[in-house]
Amino acid sequence: MTTLHNLASRPAPADPFTLTKTRVHEAEGPGRRSFALFQTLRHPGAVLWVLPAHEPQRPMLRGLPVGLSERLLLLTPRSETDLLWCVEEALRAAPVALVIAEPQQLLSLTAGRRLQLAAETGRTTGLMLIREDHGSSATETRWRCDPVSAHVPVSRAATHAAADSTLHRWALSKNKKGTIGHWVVNWHGASAAFDLVPETGERRQPAEPAR
Amino acid sequence: MPLADARAICPDLSTRPTDLAREVAALASLRRWASRYAPMVASDGADGLMADITGVAHLFGGEAELRSDLHARLERAGLSVSSAIAGTRGAAYALARHGGGIIADGDLAQGVGRLPVSALRIDHATAEALARVGLSQMRDLIAQPRAPLARRFGQALVLRLDQLLGHQPEPVAAGAEPPHFGVRMTLPEPIGLQSDVMAGLSRLLDRLCATLALHHHGARRLRLELRRVDHGTVQVEIGLARAMRDPVRMAALFAKGVDEVDAGFGIDAMRLSAPITEPLPPEQIGSGPVLRHEDALADLISRLGNRIGFDRVLRMQPADSKIPERSFQLVAAAWSEPVAAPPRHGPARPLTLFPPEPVSHASGHPPAQFRWRRMRFTTLRAHGPERIAPEWWFDDPAWRSGMRDYWRIETREGPRLWLFHTPQAPDWPVPAGAQNWCVQGEFI
Structure with a gap:
């Protein structure tokens, strides 16, 4: 028996970083918190950030994007079970736009599937900031996020000009309903605007000599 | 008498400091108890109660029986009291503080005649002045003409005297009882099923919420006490993210707590109370998506808060x-x-902040190379310094090392780190190479 997918009902995302609504996604790598913040700007509404009580790395108010601190709630449950329970409960609740969680242990398939079902019930998007290879295969997409340095010649004058360089390499390593890929993005964190930066590469053929 | 003198007279004297708050609370509870004798009971000063027993005494068999009943009950409770019954409030006050007893109707002037004038609720200076002119007892004062008394000692004395003798009315003003947010239910047969408890709870909640609505209050905390057949008591307590009086939403929060209750041989009484309440004026419900959204978010906070x-x-x-x-x-x-x-201005702040972690093998100022979390970093760009001085009015152990120079270090490896240097702290020995550099945050 074949299942006919209604391709027309699945609109193509406007840009590659749009997370599918009502699903749970995963992000890993050292830049995953930046990616999560980038996503908060694309989800107007209440944002819940669930992180373990013993996690020393906490978001700092004055470094957050404009307008996020009013709608951000931090949950600091004591145990991993409580953390997953909080995520599931928050995903099930309608008034939340985005749930960000930082689980410390491997997400089992059962846990991942439960979260997907909760997200579908509450029509909420979830983003799990996992450790390396600690994800569950029930995830909709998995992103690998790394901060990238801008390799420009360092001269005394250029240092100040390029001081705001905030390049990120966001690679989509798993996607259930689409293609994978990787992008280098310049996103400075204050607003939702970002620039796609073409990859640096070797020029294939020599440039035309000037006449 | 000073405490030292008292100790000198009686070396075994045991003393305790006065606890005014608990005394007031004890008097308030005594006042509630005393309402079994009269509908109007008011607290009178710091140590007295005043009850209006007009038309009540015959229920106890007479005034003398009422008074002896009161004394017997209080004595059983371990309290020694002195009481008086009189036709006016002033006379009862005076007599209760000077021996106690009962003054029969129409016998007021005679009954209080032998009491000292200081029992008249007048200030100390007036009482002394009266004693100096030879008016030490009440009967001397009553016999005096009014006008000279008023001219010499003021209107207050005459007012008190009139109140004592009943020429001026003085009702007992009992304060309004604070609303009591608690309901209970006793069951003819013990119950043990969760659905039965929830059904009973919803009835209790309906009644409690009606009381809350009547007084324009909303509950912030609810306590359900379940009394078992074996006289054990189980408590389920929930908190609410904001004041509310919606029985259905409250019942949903109780579900988890009731689920964990051990019913034993059955539950035969339930008591629901709201220990913490807040004023909550009536509001339009269910109007507009904004309010519903806020309600739903408050419910979520309640659910999360009750678990974690x-x-x-x-x-x-x-x-x-x-x-x-x-x-x-x-x-x-x-x-x-x-x-x-607040609006963003000034130097950039990192996205995440953590307790300072020292870096090792730092070289240069700002460090051109360093190691942090067992990773090797090479500085690509450095932005700074931004000097932040500790707050001298607030002693923070983390800031004892003095001022800090913060740098935004962009590394060749990618991470953009927030490093600081403590110039005032003495350098560590060079071979370790730390040189007081610490990482405290990570930028976007």
Whole structure:
């Protein structure tokens, strides 16, 4: 028996970083918190950030994007079970736009599937900031996020000009309903605007000599 | 008498400091108890109660029987009291403090005649002045003509005298009882099923919410006490993210707690009370999506808080400090309102903040190369320094090392780190190479 997918009902995302609504996604790598913040700007509404009580790395108010601190709630449950329970409960609740969680242990398939079902019930998007290879295969997409340095010649004058360089390499390593890929993005964190930066590469053929 | 003199007379004297708050509370509970004798009972000063027993005494068999009943009950409770019954409030006050007893009707002037004038609720100076002119007892004072008394000692004395003799009315003003938010239910047969408890709870909640609505209050905390057949008591307590009086939404929060109750041989009584309430004026319900959204979010906070604790559902609020750790505070979301963040200005702040972690093998100023978390970093760009001085009015152990110079270090490996250097702290020995550099944050 074949299942006919209604391709027309699945609109193509406007840009590659749009997370599918009502699903749970995963992000890993050292830049995953930046990616999560980038996503908060694309989800107007209440944002819940669930992180373990013993996690020393906490978001700092004055470094957050404009307008996020009013709608951000931090949950600091004591145990991993409580953390997953909080995520599931928050995903099930309608008034939340985005749930960000930082689980410390491997997400089992059962846990991942439960979260997907909760997200579908509450029509909420979830983003799990996992450790390396600690994800569950029930995830909709998995992103690998790394901060990238801008390799420009360092001269005394250029240092100040390029001081705001905030390049990120966001690679989509798993996607259930689409293609994978990787992008280098310049996103400075204050607003939702970002620039796609073409990859640096070797020029294939020599440039035309000037006449 | 000073305490030293008292100790000198009686070396074994045991003393305790006065606890005014508990005394007032004890008097208030005694006042509630005393309402079994009269409908109007008011507290009178710090140590007295005044009851209006007009038309009540015959229920106890007469005034003398009422008084002896009162004494017997209080004596059984371990309290020694002195009481008086008289036709006026002033006379009862005076007699209760000077021996006690009963003054029969129409016998007022005679009954109080032998009491000293200081029993008249007048200030000390007036009482002394009266004693100096030879008016030491009440009967001397009553016999005096009014006009000279008023001219010499003021109107207050005459007013008190008139109140004592009943020429001026003085009703007993009992304060309004504070509303009591508690309901109970006794069951003819013990119950043990969760659905039965929830059904009983919903009936209790309906009654409690009606009381809350009557007094324009909303509950912030609810306590359900279940009394078992074996006289054990089980408590289920829930907190609410904001004041509310909606029985259906409250019942949903009780479900988990009731699920964990051990019913034993059955539950035969339930008591529901709201220990913490807040004023909640009536409001239009269900109007507009904004209100429903807020309600739903408050419900979510209640559900989360009841499981992980309300002090773990936090909201960030800006604080007025340049110190990074204290530039914001985490407050319980249930007890706070969202506050807009201050506009961004000045040097950039990192996205995440953590306790300072020293770097090793740092070379240069700012360090051109360093190691942090067992990773090797090479500085690509450095932005700074931004000098932040500790707050001298607040002794923070983390800031004892003096001022800090913060640098935004962009590394060749990618991470953009917030490093600081403490120029005032003595350098570590060079071979370790730390040189007082620490990482405290990570930028976007």
